[in-house]
Amino acid sequence: DGGITQSPKYLFRKEGQNVTLSxxxxxxxxxxxxxxxxxxxxxxxxxxxxxxxxxxxxxIAEGYSVSREKKESFPLTVxxxxxxxxxxxxxxxxxxTSGSGELFFGEGSRLTVL
Amino acid sequence: GNSVTQMEGPVTLSxxxxxxxxxxxxxxxxxxxxxxxxxxxxxxxxxxxxxxADDKGSNKGFEATYRKETTSFHLEKGSVQVSDxxxxxxxxSNTGNQFYFxxxxxxxxxx
Numbered sequence: 528d529g530g531i532t533q534s535p536k537y538l539f540r541k542e543g544q545n546v547t548l549s550x551x552x553x554x555x556x557x558x559x560x561x562x563x564x565x566x567x568x569x570x571x572x573x574x575x576x577x578x579x580x581x582x583x584x585x586x587i588a589e590g591y592s593v594s595r596e597k598k599e600s601f602p603l604t605v606x607x608x609x610x611x612x613x614x615x616x617x618x619x620x621x622x623x624t625s626g627s628g629e630l631f632f633g634e635g636s637r638l639t640v641l
Numbered sequence: 642g643n644s645v646t647q648m649e650g651p652v653t654l655s656x657x658x659x660x661x662x663x664x665x666x667x668x669x670x671x672x673x674x675x676x677x678x679x680x681x682x683x684x685x686x687x688x689x690x691x692x693x694a695d696d697k698g699s700n701k702g703f704e705a706t707y708r709k710e711t712t713s714f715h716l717e718k719g720s721v722q723v724s725d726x727x728x729x730x731x732x733x734s735n736t737g738n739q740f741y742f743x744x745x746x747x748x749x750x751x752x
Contacts (some may be wrong), residue, residue: 545680559658560740568745569743570730577738581733615683619685629687629690629734630677630732630734
């Protein structure tokens with residue numbers, strides 16, 4: 528079945544460690560996104576990519592990094608520079624790079640810093 | 642700029658009650674509007690969408706009409722069920738494929 532796969536679903540990290548969250552899509556979508564969700568808050572955009580080998584910072588990019596080496600993959604690294612990384616992370620993709628295409632979401636990855 | 646404001650929750654309703662969740666937006670140009678639903682521990686799923694003024698999106702008994710004159714996209718359902726308990730997000734997309742989300746409204750339906 529077509530969709531977006533995020534892994535791992537749950538991740539625990541010690542302070543000072545970098546972690547990488549995986550996001551893979553087989554929908555042949557051009558655009559991919561990473562959002563952060565905190566309890567009681569909406570979604571905040573971390574990074575997005577409209578095309579392979581190109582990506583842009585969102586509203587809260589500090590302490591995060593991404594790569595887009597393949598169309599289907601958009602991994603997110605949470606670095607030790609992120610001061611408060613405990614959150615629910617959502618990856619999404621969209622079939623269009625401009626216009627009114629909808630977002631398709633993965634099931635999310637919950638990161639907890641111990 | 643672009644932004645979405647939606648009704649704050651939480652909202653608690655009895656089964657079979659009428660639901661309205663208000664959503665208003667600010668946008669340049671002609672955005673598309675969406676309602677997404679999130680069940681506990683899961684990602685967001687598209688519930689319905691409308692791409693131009695006066696369009697009505699509908700799905701699973703939920704409806705919302707794109708009102709350009711009032712810049713609104715209120716979500717309604719005539720008779721809610723316990724299974725509708727979730728968090729609902731209003732969103733818009735504009736040129737450049739940028740998406741803007743409201744803060745979400747938590748709905749709990751009690752039997």
